[in-house]
Amino acid sequence: MAHEIEAIQDPGIPPHVHRKADTDPVAAKQAERQVAILFLLSAFGTILFIVSYIAIPDDIFVFIPVMGSTNAHQLFLGLGLAFSLFFIGMGAIHWAKTLMPDTEVTVQRHEFRSAEEDRDELVKTAKEGAAAAGLGRRSLIKRSLGLSLGLVGLSPLLLLRDLGPLPGDSLTKTSWKAGTRLVTDPGERPIKPEDLEVGAVAQVLPAMLPGQDHRTLANIGKDAVLLIRLRPEEFNLDAERLSWTHEGIIAFSKICSHMGCAVALYEQQTKHLLCPCHQSTFDVTRAAKVLFGPAARPLPQLALALDSEGYLVAKQPFNEPVGPSFWERSS
Amino acid sequence: MTARERIAGNVANYVDERTGAAAWMKKNLNKVFPDHWSFLLGEIALYSFIILLLSGTFLTFWFDPSQREVVYEGSYQPLSGLKMSAAYASTLHISFEVRGGLLMRQIHHWAALFFMVAIVVHLLRVYFTGAFRKPREFNWIIGVGLLTLGIVEGFLGYSLPDDLLSGTGIRIAEAIIQAVPVVGTYLAFFAFGGAFPGEAFIPRIFTVHVLLLPGIFLALITVHLMLVWYQKHTQYPGPGRTEKNVVGYPLFPVYMAKAGGFFFVVFGVTTFIAAVASINPIWLYGPYTPGQISAGSQPDWYMGWLDGLVRMAPPLETYLFGYTISWNILIPGLIIPGLMFTGLALYPFIESWITGDKREHHLLDRPRNVPNRTATGAMALTFTLVALINGGNDIIAQQFDLSINQIMWFSRIGIIVLPPIAFVVTKRICISLQRADRELVLHGKETGRLVRLAHGEFIEVHEELTPEKKWLLTSHEQSGPLELPEIDKAGVRRTDAIRNKIRSRMSVANAEVAPKVSAQDLKEIEHH
Numbered sequence: 001m002a003h004e005i006e007a008i009q010d011p012g013i014p015p016h017v018h019r020k021a022d023t024d025p026v027a028a029k030q031a032e033r034q035v036a037i038l039f040l041l042s043a044f045g046t047i048l049f050i051v052s053y054i055a056i057p058d059d060i061f062v063f064i065p066v067m068g069s070t071n072a073h074q075l076f077l078g079l080g081l082a083f084s085l086f087f088i089g090m091g092a093i094h095w096a097k098t099l100m101p102d103t104e105v106t107v108q109r110h111e112f113r114s115a116e117e118d119r120d121e122l123v124k125t126a127k128e129g130a131a132a133a134g135l136g137r138r139s140l141i142k143r144s145l146g147l148s149l150g151l152v153g154l155s156p157l158l159l160l161r162d163l164g165p166l167p168g169d170s171l172t173k174t175s176w177k178a179g180t181r182l183v184t185d186p187g188e189r190p191i192k193p194e195d196l197e198v199g200a201v202a203q204v205l206p207a208m209l210p211g212q213d214h215r216t217l218a219n220i221g222k223d224a225v226l227l228i229r230l231r232p233e234e235f236n237l238d239a240e241r242l243s244w245t246h247e248g249i250i251a252f253s254k255i256c257s258h259m260g261c262a263v264a265l266y267e268q269q270t271k272h273l274l275c276p277c278h279q280s281t282f283d284v285t286r287a288a289k290v291l292f293g294p295a296a297r298p299l300p301q302l303a304l305a306l307d308s309e310g311y312l313v314a315k316q317p318f319n320e321p322v323g324p325s326f327w328e329r330s331s
Numbered sequence: 332m333t334a335r336e337r338i339a340g341n342v343a344n345y346v347d348e349r350t351g352a353a354a355w356m357k358k359n360l361n362k363v364f365p366d367h368w369s370f371l372l373g374e375i376a377l378y379s380f381i382i383l384l385l386s387g388t389f390l391t392f393w394f395d396p397s398q399r400e401v402v403y404e405g406s407y408q409p410l411s412g413l414k415m416s417a418a419y420a421s422t423l424h425i426s427f428e429v430r431g432g433l434l435m436r437q438i439h440h441w442a443a444l445f446f447m448v449a450i451v452v453h454l455l456r457v458y459f460t461g462a463f464r465k466p467r468e469f470n471w472i473i474g475v476g477l478l479t480l481g482i483v484e485g486f487l488g489y490s491l492p493d494d495l496l497s498g499t500g501i502r503i504a505e506a507i508i509q510a511v512p513v514v515g516t517y518l519a520f521f522a523f524g525g526a527f528p529g530e531a532f533i534p535r536i537f538t539v540h541v542l543l544l545p546g547i548f549l550a551l552i553t554v555h556l557m558l559v560w561y562q563k564h565t566q567y568p569g570p571g572r573t574e575k576n577v578v579g580y581p582l583f584p585v586y587m588a589k590a591g592g593f594f595f596v597v598f599g600v601t602t603f604i605a606a607v608a609s610i611n612p613i614w615l616y617g618p619y620t621p622g623q624i625s626a627g628s629q630p631d632w633y634m635g636w637l638d639g640l641v642r643m644a645p646p647l648e649t650y651l652f653g654y655t656i657s658w659n660i661l662i663p664g665l666i667i668p669g670l671m672f673t674g675l676a677l678y679p680f681i682e683s684w685i686t687g688d689k690r691e692h693h694l695l696d697r698p699r700n701v702p703n704r705t706a707t708g709a710m711a712l713t714f715t716l717v718a719l720i721n722g723g724n725d726i727i728a729q730q731f732d733l734s735i736n737q738i739m740w741f742s743r744i745g746i747i748v749l750p751p752i753a754f755v756v757t758k759r760i761c762i763s764l765q766r767a768d769r770e771l772v773l774h775g776k777e778t779g780r781l782v783r784l785a786h787g788e789f790i791e792v793h794e795e796l797t798p799e800k801k802w803l804l805t806s807h808e809q810s811g812p813l814e815l816p817e818i819d820k821a822g823v824r825r826t827d828a829i830r831n832k833i834r835s836r837m838s839v840a841n842a843e844v845a846p847k848v849s850a851q852d853l854k855e856i857e858h859h
Contacts, residue, residue: 007850008772008805011798013571013578053430067607071433078434078606086599092592100585106571106578107363109563109693112466163521163531170526171516185622203622218526221502221621254622259506259641259660260527261499262624276626277503278642279725279735292736294641294659296648324506325648326516329655 013104021098031098038091045083052076171328172321174206174222176302181207182227182251182312185220190311193247196229201266203227203254206314222322224254224262225302227312230271234285241287244303244315251302252288253322256280258295260324273299296325364586365566365579369456374590376449377556378597379442380548386439387541393429395421396491396537398530407614415493415618418533422492422613437605443485444610445601447633450478458678458708460695462565464688468679470558473551475676480544480551482633487540489611489631493533496611498619499628501532503641510660528621568694568806570799577693627725636715639722640667643742671711685837687813699768700807702761703841709757710750717746758843765845768804771796772848773856805848812842 020027058073114122135142181190182204196202204225208215232248244250252273256263261277266284272291273282280293288299300322303315321329332340347353364370397417403410405420406427425432454474457463463471486504490497505527509519524531563577572578580586616625630638640663647658674681682704683689698705720727721742728735775793783789796804815835819825 007853008798008801008848010573010802010806011570014799058427058430064607067609070607070609073430074433075606077431078437078602081434082599082603082606084599085595085602089592089595089597089599092588092595096585096588096592100588102580102585104578105361105363105581106576108576109574112562112691160521164524164529165520167516167520170520205622217528217619217621221527224622259503260621261502261628262622264624265626276624276628276725277499278638279739280646290646292739294644294646294663296646296657296659324509325655325657325660326509326519327512327514327654327656328516330653331650331655 016103035091035095038087042084042087045080049080052080171326174318175219176206176314176317178316180314183207192310198229198231199268201228225251226254227251228284236285237287244301246304251304252299255323257297257299360583362582363577363579364564367567372449372453372456375597376453378594379446382442382598382601386435389435393425396534398533418493419618437610438602440610441605442601447481450481459698462695463679464692466691470555471679472676473555477551479672484544486634487536492613493619494613495616495619495625499624507664510657512656565693565695570802574693635722636718639718643721685841699761699764702758705761706754706758710754713753714750717742762845769848772801772804809844809847813838
C-alpha cells in the first residue's frame with residue numbers, strides 16, 4: 001500500500017436524506033392532519049378564553065400544586081390565551097418541518113469591501129466637496145461653526161434646570177427641633193417612658209406642628225426614628241451620648257446611613273439593628289456603631305429628654321444629616 | 332390563471348410600480364439562513380420585546396403614573412382605606428378589577444425577565460462562538476447597548492407600581508445618584524423634583540419607560556437585524572461550510588413559518604407561565620413609605636449582581652476639606668459596572684489586537700478551540716455569578732441556615748479569588764478537550780467491544796470516525812503567536828516596548844493549544 005497521505009479534506013455537504021412525508025403520500029397526509037389538529041387546539045384555546053372571560057366569576061380560587069391558591073378567572077383566561085397562541089406556533093413549525101422543503105441550499109457570500117475604484121471615487125468626491133465648500137481654507141467659518149455647535153447644546157441643558165429646586169440645606173435638616181414631641185407611627189400619640197418596656201422597639205415621628213394636618217413622604221424619609229429601650233447598664237456610651245438617652249431609651253434615625261433604606265430589623269438578643277437592603281449591622285449599645293456591612297457611618301442618634309407633662313421630646317435637632325452620604329456632607 | 336392569482340398579481344403590480352420592490356423581494360425571499368438551536372436565542376429576545384410592547388400598551392390604558400395621594404377604596408379589603416399613590420392604587424385596580432389585568436401584568440413582568448435572560452444567553456452564545464469578530468463588531472456594540480438599556484428599562488418598569496419593594500429600589504437608585512462627587516446632590520434633586528421621594532419621579536420615569544427607551548430599543552433592534560440580514564448569518568463549521576458560503580434553508584417559506592410559529596410559541600409559553608406562576612404580588616407589599624421596608628428586599632435578577640456588589644463593598648468613605656466621597660457606593664454602583672460594560676463593548680477590538688487577526692470570519696468557533704477567549708468568558712461569568720449570589724445573601728442565609736456574615740465573607744474573598752481559578756480551570760479543560768478530539772481523529776471512537784487476539788492479547792476495537800466528523804474536528808485554524816520582537820530590525824529598542832511586551836505575552840497565551848491532527852500525524856499512524 002503506497003498511497004499518499006494528506007491532511008483531512010472537506011468531504012462536502014452530506015447527501016440529502018428524504019423525510020417520510022417527502023416520499024410517502026400516506027405519511028404526508030398524516031402530517032397534514034397533525035398540523036390541522038394543532039391549529040384546532042389553538043381554536044379550542046380561544047374558546048376557553050372567551051368562556052372564562054364571561055362565565056368564571058373573579059372571586060373563585062383554585063389550588064395548583066406547588067404554586068398555591070390562584071384566582072380561577074385569571075388562571076383560565078391565561079390558560080386559554082396560552083393554548084391559543086402556543087398551538088398556532090406549534091402548527092406552523094410542524095408544517096414547516098414535515099411538509100415544507102428541507103433541502104439545504106448553499107449560497108455564496110459577497111465581500112463587504114467596496115471595489116477599489118468605488119473607494120477612490122468616494123475619496124475624490126469627498127475631497128472635491130470639501131474643497132468646494134472651502135472647509136480647508138475658510139478657517140473663520142470652521143471655527144465659528146464649531147463654537148456655535150458647541151454652544152447650541154447648552155440651551156436644552158439649561159431648559160432642564162427647572163426639573164427641581166436646588167438642594168439648599170434640605171438634606172441637612174429634619175423636622176426635629178428642641179422640644180419636639182415623639183409620637184407613634186401610626187397613631188400620632190405622644191409617648192411616655194413607661195409606655196415602652198425593656199426590650200421593646202417603636203417607630204416614632206416628630207409631632208406635627210399646630211395647623212399641620214399632613215406629612216409628606218419626603219418628611220417621613222428624613223424624620224423616621226427608632227426608639228429602643230434597654231436596661232441602662234447595657235449601654236456602652238460616652239458621657240455625652242449617654243446623656244442623650246433617657247432611662248435606657250435610645251433613639252436613632254431609622255434611615256440607613258448607607259443608602260437610605262429603613263433600618264427595620266432589630267435583634268433583641270444581640271441588640272443589633274440590621275438594614276434589610278444591604279445588611280449593614282449597627283450596635284445599639286454603642287451608639288449604632290457599624291459592626292458589619294457596607295455602611296461607613298453609625299446611624300445618627302437623637303438626643304432625648306422629657307417635657308413638663310412627662311412626654312418624650314427631642315432635646316435638640318439631629319447633630320448631623322440623616323440618611324445616605326452626599327458630596328456636601330462635611331463628615 | 333385563477334382568480335386568486337389575478338388579485339395577488341394586481342396587488343403586487345400596484346406596489347411594484349410605485350416602489351420597485353419586486354427586485355429586492357425576489358432576492359430576499361430566497362435569503363438563506365443556517366439552522367441551529369442557538370440561533371433562536373436572539374429571536375426569543377426579539378419576540379419577548381414584541382410581547383412587552385403589546386402587554387405594556389394594554390397596561391397603560393389603566394395605569395395612572397402619579398404620586399398624588401389617594402385613599403384606596405377598591406375591592407382588595409386588606410388595604411381598604413389606606414393612603415397610597417395613584418400609581419399604586421391603579422396597579423391594584425388593574426390586578427383586581429380589570430378582567431385579565433393581572434394576567435397582563437404577569438405576562439409583562441415575566442416577558443421582561445425572559446427578555447433579559449434571552450439577551451444575556453444570546454450574548455454568551457455570540458461571545459463563546461466568536462460571532463462578534465470582523466465584520467460584526469458594530470452589532471456586538473449595539474447588542475451591549477441593548478443589554479445596558481434593558482437593565483435600565485426593567486428597573487424603571489418594576490419601579491412604576493410604587494409599592495413598598497419598588498420604592499425601596501428607587502431609594503437605593505437615589506442614593507447612588509446622590510453619591511456622585513460634586514454634582515450628585517444636584518442631580519438627585521433635579522431627577523426627583525426636590526427631596527426624595529417627592530411627587531415627580533414616577534410620572535417622569537413613566538415617560539422614559541413607555542416612550543423614550545422603547546423608541547431607542549426599536550431603532551437599535553432595527554439596525555441590529557438589518558446588519559444580520561445584510562452581513563448574512565454566521566454558521567457553525569461542518570462539511571461543506573466555508574468562510575465564503577452560507578448553508579441553510581430559504582426564508583420563504585421555511586423560515587417564515589418557523590420563525591412566525593416560534594413567535595407564537597414564545598408568547599404561548601410566556602402566557603402559560605404568567606397564568607400559573609404569580610410574580611410581583613404588589614398587594615402583599617403595601618404602598619411605599621420611606622419609614623418602612625419588608626425583609627428580604629430583592630431586585631429582579633438582572634439587577635441582582637449590582638445589588639450584590641453594593642452589599643459586599645467595604646465600608647469606605649473619604650472626608651476631605653468638608654466634602655464626602657462614598658467609595659462604598661461609587662465603586663460597586665458606578666465604577667465596577669462601568670468598567671465591566673466598557674470591557675464587554677471593547678472585547679472584539681481587544682481580541683483582534685491580541686491575535687493580530689484582521690480577516691473576516693463567518694464560521695463560528697467551537698469554544699474549546701479558543702481556550703483563552705472561553706476562559707476569559709468563564710472568568711467574567713464567575714465574577715458576575717459571585718456578585719449575583721451575594722445579591723441574594725439574605726435569602727440564601729435563611730434557606731440554608733447560614734449567617735449572612737459567612738456568605739458576605741465568602742463573596743468578598745470569592746469575587747477576587749474565584750475568577751482567576753475559573754480562568755485556569757476552563758483553559759485546561761479546553762485544551763484537554765482538544766486533546767480528546769485529536770485522539771478521536773487519530774484512533775477512532777471506543778466501541779466497548781473487547782476482542783481477544785490469537786496470541787492471547789486483549790484489545791478494544793476502535794471505530795474510525797466518518798469523514799464528516801473528522802473534518803469537523805480538524806477544520807479549525809491554529810495560528811501561532813504574533814512575532815513581536817523587543818528590538819526592531821534596525822537594532823533599536825521599540826518605543827512602545829511595554830505595550831508591545833503586553834501584547835506579545837497575551838498573544839503567546841492566546842496561542843496555547845493542543846496541536847490538531849496534521850498530515851504528518853496521519854502518516855505516522857499509518858506506519859504503526
